[in-house]
Amino acid sequence: MNVFALMMADFETTLVPAALSSPSTADLVAAIYDSHHVELFTFAVRASRDRDTAEDLVHEAFVRLIVEFEAGRTPVHARAWLYRVVANLVVSRSRHATVAGRHSDAVATGVEDAGPELAYLDHERQAHLDVALGELEEDARTALLMAAGGFNGMEIAEAIGRSGNATRTLMCRARLQLRQRLASNGSPA
Numbered sequence: 001m002n003v004f005a006l007m008m009a010d011f012e013t014t015l016v017p018a019a020l021s022s023p024s025t026a027d028l029v030a031a032i033y034d035s036h037h038v039e040l041f042t043f044a045v046r047a048s049r050d051r052d053t054a055e056d057l058v059h060e061a062f063v064r065l066i067v068e069f070e071a072g073r074t075p076v077h078a079r080a081w082l083y084r085v086v087a088n089l090v091v092s093r094s095r096h097a098t099v100a101g102r103h104s105d106a107v108a109t110g111v112e113d114a115g116p117e118l119a120y121l122d123h124e125r126q127a128h129l130d131v132a133l134g135e136l137e138e139d140a141r142t143a144l145l146m147a148a149g150g151f152n153g154m155e156i157a158e159a160i161g162r163s164g165n166a167t168r169t170l171m172c173r174a175r176l177q178l179r180q181r182l183a184s185n186g187s188p189a
Contacts, residue, residue, distance in 0.1 A: 140171070
């Protein structure tokens with residue numbers, strides 16, 4: 001059995017500080033990589049369901065391991081530590097994707113301009129909508145705009161100072177009034 005295999009066996013159970021002084025950090029990380037990268041990659045593929053993402057996750061986990069070694073915070077159980085890092089990265093990436101999806105409408109879609117006619121019609125519809133919204137009472141207008149912005153019913157109720165049931169009733173009536181006003185202006189609802 002070579003020196004690295006012995007060190008890895010010792011490293012996985014209990015880390016002996018003297019063991020870190022003989023080989024370099026790069027050698028230890030290389031030995032850990034050789035021992036665990038295949039199973040860690042398999043875990044990452046199953047967790048992320050994408051091979052490219054899994055490669056990125058495993059790469060990031062080993063970069064973080066190197067940072068830990070160099071900072072003197074050597075994990076006692078490197079294999080378990082790497083699994084935890086990959087699992088945390090999967091969760092973090094999922095959260096980022098959820099937030100990005102939620103805000104993707106704010107980013108330019110790259111759709112080409114459809115021409116001046118459609119731009120004029122959109123502008124006219126928006127003008128009719130602005131007028132119709134302006135005719136609503138302030139609480140109703142605020143509730144509808146917040147709902148369009150993605151706020152939930154309780155957040156809207158808190159913002160306008162009403163109960164949840166009163167807010168739902170207000171919004172239902174406000175939508176009906178808005179549809180009627182848009183229909184009377186000849187705008188599609």
